[in-house]
Amino acid sequence: MDIWVVGTGYVGLVTGLCFAKLGHQVWCIDQDKNKIEALSRGVAPIFEPGIGELIAQVQSQGKVHFSTSFPASVPVDAALIAVGTPPGRDGEADLSQVFNAVDNLALHLPAGTLLATKSTVPVGTAARIRRRLLELGRSDLEVASVPEFLREGSAIEDTLTPHRLVFGVQSASAQNTLERMHSGMNSPVLVCDPATAEMIKYASNAFLATKISFVNEIANICERVGADVSQVSVGMGLDPRIGPSFLRAGLGYGGSCFPKDTRALVNIAGTVNYDFTLLRAVVEVNQRQRMSPLYRLLRWFESLEGVVVTILGVAFKPGTDDTRESPALDLAAHLISHGARVRLVDPVVKTAHVAGQNKPLPVSQDVYEALLDADAAVLVTEWDAFRNLDWTHVKNLMRGPFWFDGRNVLDPEVLEQAGLVLSNIGHKTRSQKIPV
Numbered sequence: 001m002d003i004w005v006v007g008t009g010y011v012g013l014v015t016g017l018c019f020a021k022l023g024h025q026v027w028c029i030d031q032d033k034n035k036i037e038a039l040s041r042g043v044a045p046i047f048e049p050g051i052g053e054l055i056a057q058v059q060s061q062g063k064v065h066f067s068t069s070f071p072a073s074v075p076v077d078a079a080l081i082a083v084g085t086p087p088g089r090d091g092e093a094d095l096s097q098v099f100n101a102v103d104n105l106a107l108h109l110p111a112g113t114l115l116a117t118k119s120t121v122p123v124g125t126a127a128r129i130r131r132r133l134l135e136l137g138r139s140d141l142e143v144a145s146v147p148e149f150l151r152e153g154s155a156i157e158d159t160l161t162p163h164r165l166v167f168g169v170q171s172a173s174a175q176n177t178l179e180r181m182h183s184g185m186n187s188p189v190l191v192c193d194p195a196t197a198e199m200i201k202y203a204s205n206a207f208l209a210t211k212i213s214f215v216n217e218i219a220n221i222c223e224r225v226g227a228d229v230s231q232v233s234v235g236m237g238l239d240p241r242i243g244p245s246f247l248r249a250g251l252g253y254g255g256s257c258f259p260k261d262t263r264a265l266v267n268i269a270g271t272v273n274y275d276f277t278l279l280r281a282v283v284e285v286n287q288r289q290r291m292s293p294l295y296r297l298l299r300w301f302e303s304l305e306g307v308v309v310t311i312l313g314v315a316f317k318p319g320t321d322d323t324r325e326s327p328a329l330d331l332a333a334h335l336i337s338h339g340a341r342v343r344l345v346d347p348v349v350k351t352a353h354v355a356g357q358n359k360p361l362p363v364s365q366d367v368y369e370a371l372l373d374a375d376a377a378v379l380v381t382e383w384d385a386f387r388n389l390d391w392t393h394v395k396n397l398m399r400g401p402f403w404f405d406g407r408n409v410l411d412p413e414v415l416e417q418a419g420l421v422l423s424n425i426g427h428k429t430r431s432q433k434i435p436v
């Protein structure tokens with residue numbers, strides 16, 4: 001099949017490459033000239049495991065093409081919209097990129113082509129797209145919703161072998177086009193109407209976010225009653241009705257999707273006069289959770305004026321260079337506003353945009369250099385590179401012994417043997433010095 005993918009970000013690029021790997025002819029179209037130039041030279045504009053090799057493979061087979069404009073006289077069976085849907089002022093999804101893409105596609109797609117959204121869009125967007133196409137005199141295009149469920153860091157595997165495919169369609173021919181497009185993927189398929197498909201995407205992200213905020217609340221209570229949240233999670237997860245995933249307590253969820261999609265769903269509910277009380281609480285808990293290292297540091301130092309704090313991890317999770325809504329950036333901004341001197345270290349992120357700073361902050365790639373003369377350290381992102389440090393060397397490098405493990409991946413005993421003091425989330429504090 002001939003497929004156009006509009007938007008070559010974390011979703012569009014991986015989607016386009018994976019369809020090319022499945023044997024389709026794919027055009028990846030993006031308005032960002034730098035991205036397209038890099039991709040045309042075989043250079044990935046994002047960090048994602050395996051992406052460089054996949055670009056090389058499908059480019060050498062002539063299966064993928066990159067362009068800033070819509071190709072003329074090129075056949076196309078389906079166009080996928082994978083542009084951004086960032087949060088607007090009240091948390092609602094800003095659909096300007098989506099409708100810009102729709103307007104452009106309306107000028108270029110031949111009659112009968114399927115136009116499907118991969119972007120996460122509010123319920124009712126497919127209907128709005130259909131109305132927009134009618135205004136533009138394009139009632140001859142099919143509209144569908146094919147939400148994307150990939151995770152950054154395992155995006156290629158998630159795309160080639162998804163846990164499920166959701167086809168939100170209104171006609172047998174749209175369903176047929178999507179089935180041909182995804183043939184080769186051995187995944188369960190749910191066929192439904194577009195509004196239901198759009199809701200499945202938001203409901204899934206909101207539910208996962210709810211699990212995370214729930215376990216974080218449990219963690220905070222564990223600290224106060226002397227229980228161990230890691231074991232609580234294991235114990236809960238052994239029940240197949242609960243399952244073990246998304247029960248890792250920590251600094252809460254970040255990234256380009258959970259924070260924005262939870263707020264967008266609260267907003268969607270509001271537009272139909274429904275107060276999504278539970279999800280509002282999930283969002284609030286997440287925001288509060290991010291601040292736990294700040295409060296712990298304030299109790300340890302009393303004042304943070306001039307205190308040097310090293311933040312380990314700037315990406316919102318390991319395996320990606322994405323810093324959107326990363327807890328590290330929030331924490332850095334708050335520490336700086338309390339007078340602390342913040343150092344950042346991450347294996348792949350090179351600079352960080354921290355609120356209140358007029359230029360991006362540098363991010364070191366050398367963890368030992370970043371810890372030299374630090375008064376305290378906070379692990380925010382659980383990159384493997386931070387798990388097995390030479391702790392005696394770390395102790396000798398640092399000016400103070402205080403560590404906060406925001407992801408519960410460090411062994412308190414090992415750090416204590418090296419003379420460090422470790423505080424983490426949801427465990428009884430071993431050192432009397434650390435108040436909960």
Ligand SMILES: NC(=O)C1=CN([C@@H]2O[C@H](COP(=O)(O)OP(=O)(O)OC[C@H]3O[C@@H](n4cnc5c(N)ncnc54)[C@H](O)[C@@H]3O)[C@@H](O)[C@H]2O)C=CC1
Nearest residue numbers: 007009010011030031032083084085097100101119120148
């Ligand atoms: N990042 C993720 O892990 C996932 C994201 N999603 C959803 O997928 C959508 C895209 O997300 P990302 O790929 O992360 O965004 P992104 O910001 O990385 O990429 C969006 C791309 O679209 C391009 N673009 C914007 N308007 C355009 C237009 N009119 N024509 C051509 N190109 C245009 C931008 O230049 C950019 O390269 C969002 O709705 C997001 O919620 C869904 C599942 C996973």
Ligand SMILES: O=C(O)[C@H]1O[C@H](OP(=O)(O)OP(=O)(O)OC[C@H]2O[C@@H](n3ccc(=O)[nH]c3=O)[C@H](O)[C@@H]2O)[C@H](O)[C@@H](O)[C@@H]1O
Nearest residue numbers: 148149150151152212246247248252253254255257316317
């Ligand atoms: O819509 C999206 O964009 C995507 O959002 C998430 O994927 P992603 O944001 O890449 O990352 P996750 O692995 O889900 O982690 C999200 C955040 O939750 C945090 N998390 C995750 C799991 C957990 O147990 N605890 C926890 O705090 C992570 O640290 C991270 O900050 C979903 O998992 C994908 O299915 C979805 O497609």
